[in-house]
Amino acid sequence: MENEFLWLKNDLDFVLDRIRKNIPVFYNKVPGAASHHLIYEATPNNYWTSSFWIGMLFLAKEITQTNEFDEVISVQMKSFQERLENKVELETHDIGFLYSLSAVADYKVNGTKTSRDLIVQAADCLMVRFNEKAGIIQAWGNLDDLNENGRMIIDGLMNLPLLYKASELTGNDVYKKAAIRHAKQTQKYIIRENNTTYHTYFFDRRTGEGVEGSTAQGYSDDSCWARGQAWGIYGFTLSYLHSGDYTFLESAQGLADYYISRLPVDNVAYWDLIFQEGSQQERDSSAAAISICGLLELAKQLPLSNSNRNRYEEAAIKISKSLSELYTTKGISEANGLLKHGVYDKNSNKGVDESVIWGDYYYLESLVRLSRSWNMYW
Template structure:
């Protein structure tokens, strides 16, 4: 893997952007979007000054916390950055930076594949909005930690288990598609291809084994860690190994669209369209995904509003990349459904914005609660519609 200039590295992306269709025509944003975003910012204005740790989910409508951040720690500073983008209030900027700094010890954590979730919404966004190189350098350090989990025999990033152990050493999960953007950022920041090369390899392996021929996804796929030979699909958070966990499908939609944006590779746009088309064909009539699209109780089973918010963001990205109006229209339909049926506006106790999230249905862990990533992607989606130039700056769209 050799060093190269940023211009050379991302020339393919620029060329693809020039060749791609323009964004799909945009319908006027309903007033409910503005009301929902105002509600989210007001909620954060009231709650954030009292938060000194990392929200993980709600219990009886109040945030519960993990001092180390768990896998979701980056979404709290990310939420504060989203509030700053909309309001311009320096208080949100200060709180976002204070919160992000508490993640500093995780930069060298080689025991977690979720460093993209931790550092992209927090440190990478901080770099883009402040220009302070310490944020950029810290994010690159996190990327260095993440690539230590790369298995060259199987061409995948190991999901779980401590390095040097046999604990789930060959396990890959669809969620990791969302951690690849950190690697693409590191190659952009350093000019070194090694990060993006690993991201591309992992995305190709995921497309070959976790994305099924019909466009649905499995949550987990196991490989022989020594040889890289495929073993088979599995699940931890889905209904079954052959079902389709809706949040996993949303990670694939967003992740492959973003990988196309970062690399210009047509194969990733094709995969993004396949998984998006399958999700659109299976989205419930009410616009909010059921927790697993293939649950035997669907469409009348428990919902996952966070899957809806993530899907909406991915579809808005995909509409930009393809010019296909259906993707944007469905994204707006999902956002409208979330704003109408999933906000916490009727509660005087609620500390979060988006209700009806489901963390892990099979283990009965966090069913019908609020989740920090649900709030984050709802705000990101609303900003993509209402303040596209501002959010583009933060996300490098």
């Protein structure tokens, strides 16, 4: 590794050391969604964020090329099997997050046959949430919940790879068709003309007509929630990769261009892109980590002749270096997370200026992407 990337090796060493220290605490549990004073509490596997810990364990296994993480991975995988069998808190589109980073990762890394079956079972569970008329997967809540009925959110793009994988494994394109329709509706309704994004969009489930865009975790309905924009960069790129629809890659570029244009001096976004230098608002290091992964994959998928390739790679590296220098918990001995200055939900004052577990996962994924060729779990 070149000297200029010595920081990358040091960061990987830091992450692996922290993961090893965390295994006894989270052996048969998972870290909570957000830390409290930079310390995650151990919680049961019953939330949308539960798979980010096992995702980090799989990445650690791949980095080290050892069997030292196999025992805890096995315990965690059993938990995900039981969760699906018992339908524990699965009234969410985040079944995609949960089983991409568990079952898909296990199948790709270890070739486990039972995880192949688990992928398809989880995809079937996710397909229950697909509304044919609206062409969307309902994001949250029971399908009869009138407050959530017909809601899609930009985060949903990251749940679609589970459906693409199920079609690949079974030869049944019903999963892929649903995923593409959902991505198309996201493209049509959530992206605004100026390449900003709504967080959520409502549809009339009876007629399938789009009704209105709004926010749940952004500053306002017409602002641009930073993490949502980052999900969009990565998610549209993944839908291009799995579908071959080049318009998805064009959408990802538009979102990337706007995101980069709103970055402050240290290249780590405020929690909503409406804010700029001097606003005194919190940054969201988790949005930064997601954006690195999205920008790197976007650059990888663009044609060699596209001049944006280098620009997106350079932006990703700048954000990475800033996280490394200013946003990790290195030197904070009591912390058990990886990144500080994350924001879960500013509007409800939940996980504000803390470690958030998806930020930690994508931070590690970004380091892996920068250090080697990687067969991603998405």
